[in-house]
Amino acid sequence: MKKHDKMKLEIESKSINEGFARAAVAAFAARLDPSLEELGDIKTAVSEAVTNCIVHAYPDSIGLVQINCRVFEDYIEIKIRDYGRGIADIARAREPMYTTGGSDRSGMGFTVMESFMDELRVRSREGIGTTVTMQKRIKPRK
């Protein structure tokens, strides 16, 4: 098994791609032999990040979402980037239950990403776009 590898995926910000994106990342992560729970955590975090791009980065248009994954010996790094509206106040956006998305949204996206992954970094500039970088350690199994 190769210890380092990478994968790049570019999709349009259409909601039908949410399921595709999380399934593609999960298939790529499978080489680290994650448990069912770890795989569920990765899929959930990817789903949250991609949904944010669709709902918040490109609220009135269709734009590009880039997903870059790298696997190392015992962890996966997932970088999800858009070129959309950007986040005015990242600290606020990361607060539980805070949303600008109305009653359809729970405001728990970043909270879920944070609690399901080992690391979460958010970089954003208004009018330029947002990059969410997440890492998840996969525990070795015997």
Next chain:
Amino acid sequence: MDYRIDETTAIVAIGGELDHHSLRETSMAVNRIIDTYLPKTLVLDMGGVRFMDSSGLALVIGGSRKMSELNGRVIIRNVPPQPMKVLNAAGISRFVTIEHTGKVV
């Protein structure tokens, strides 16, 4: 969407992948059942949910908000491990009752 009415209880089977893409249709169906039967108790049977992200939280919290306006309550049951973890991350037990076993619709 499969559901049945048992006196003042509406039992609704939620299935498939519950994300932002599928949420609108699912929450519209749940709201229609509430508006039609005005139940005292809404049971969401989550046994068929294969995947859920925070969009599912919006469904459960929205349902609980709507039911409390009717002086009713929400029970969720048969929640598989992955959706349960998402619900727990939001402290869902503050909003609804969770049953760990129960009849399937």
